[in-house]
Amino acid sequence: MKSTGGSDAAKRRAGEAAAEQVTDGMAVGLGTGSTAAHAIDALGRAVDAGLDIVGVPTSFASRQCAIDRGIPIADLDEVDGLDIAIDGADQIVAESGDCIKGGGAAHTREKIVAAASEELLIVVDPTKVAETLDHTVAIEVIPAARTGVEAAVEGLDGTPTLRQASDKDGPVITDNGNLVVDADFGSIDDSAGLAASLSQVPGVVEHGLFVDYTSAVYIGSEDGVSETRY
Numbered sequence: 242m243k244s245t246g247g248s249d250a251a252k253r254r255a256g257e258a259a260a261e262q263v264t265d266g267m268a269v270g271l272g273t274g275s276t277a278a279h280a281i282d283a284l285g286r287a288v289d290a291g292l293d294i295v296g297v298p299t300s301f302a303s304r305q306c307a308i309d310r311g312i313p314i315a316d317l318d319e320v321d322g323l324d325i326a327i328d329g330a331d332q333i334v335a336e337s338g339d340c341i342k343g344g345g346a347a348h349t350r351e352k353i354v355a356a357a358s359e360e361l362l363i364v365v366d367p368t369k370v371a372e373t374l375d376h377t378v379a380i381e382v383i384p385a386a387r388t389g390v391e392a393a394v395e396g397l398d399g400t401p402t403l404r405q406a407s408d409k410d411g412p413v414i415t416d417n418g419n420l421v422v423d424a425d426f427g428s429i430d431d432s433a434g435l436a437a438s439l440s441q442v443p444g445v446v447e448h449g450l451f452v453d454y455t456s457a458v459y460i461g462s463e464d465g466v467s468e469t470r471y
Contacts, residue, residue, distance in 0.1 A: 248366065248463065249275075255364040255461030256280035258468065259327045262362060265293050268320040270354035271307055272328025273300040273347040276364045276461075280327040285310025297323060299354050300347035301416055317357060326358035330365050331449070332376040333458055338363070338471045339432050343379025343449030346404070346415045352447055352454070360456035367462055374429040378439070379404070379449040380422045381415055386444020390422055393442040397435065399424040419446055 256279025263269055263284060271281055281296075281303065288294065288311055296312045297320060298304035307314050317323075328351055333340035340363060342348045355361045378399075382390045391401040404413040404421040413421050429435055429450075436450040457470045 251366040251461035252276040253279040254466045255459040257283045258459045258466040259362040259364045260284050263294060263325055267294050267324040269294055269296050270323050270326025270358050271296045271298045271303045272351060273303045273345045274329035276329040277327060278306055280364055281306045285312055288312050297354060299350040323358040325360045325362060326354050327362045330363050330369055332369055332371050332374055333363055333365055334374060335370050335458060335469055338455030338458060340451045341374055341376045341378055341449050342451055346413055346421050348379055348449040349381045349417060349447035355454045361454050363455050363458045365460055367460060374432055375427060377423040377425045380424055381446040382420045382422050383444045384420050387420055390442055390444050394424045397438055399426040
């Protein structure tokens, strides 16, 4: 059951709390979304005050956000690993840290960056916290494989929907040039099992189930921030 909340102030508190974990000399993965943007804002202020870091963006949006705030950026293959990645989530189970991402269709690059990081810090407001994952799962799909992937989702008792763009005719196109299929599985009791099954489907580039990636979650609220480490 999701909790209430979700104000911009709550998101800002979560993002700023995670940004405080970044220290001089770190390479930092920069996530995508409104809460991660608050972390990038905070890092930009710290860089302006003298913090020496390099950021590795997970999307065009986070790249532009970092540039606008004066954060030096690099591609992942230009750094020797990442110390920390800070990112948001569409939904997270606070007890385990398992989460669903992909609302911004950046989950493939987000997962690549998360896997390359020593720590993944998830920043959310209380509306993103659930006892059991039940959010739709974003699946990045090679266009030629869409029908096969949708059939595989149905075979896993899911309901697939091709994500449509809001300001253009046709579907959403990812930064990687692929399509996004949103799969509704209802309540996900075995997130690890579902993640493994989706990864085996031909044509799936990546999916938005993040299992055993999270190092800590920062949940912002009207009163402050709670931190849970794993």
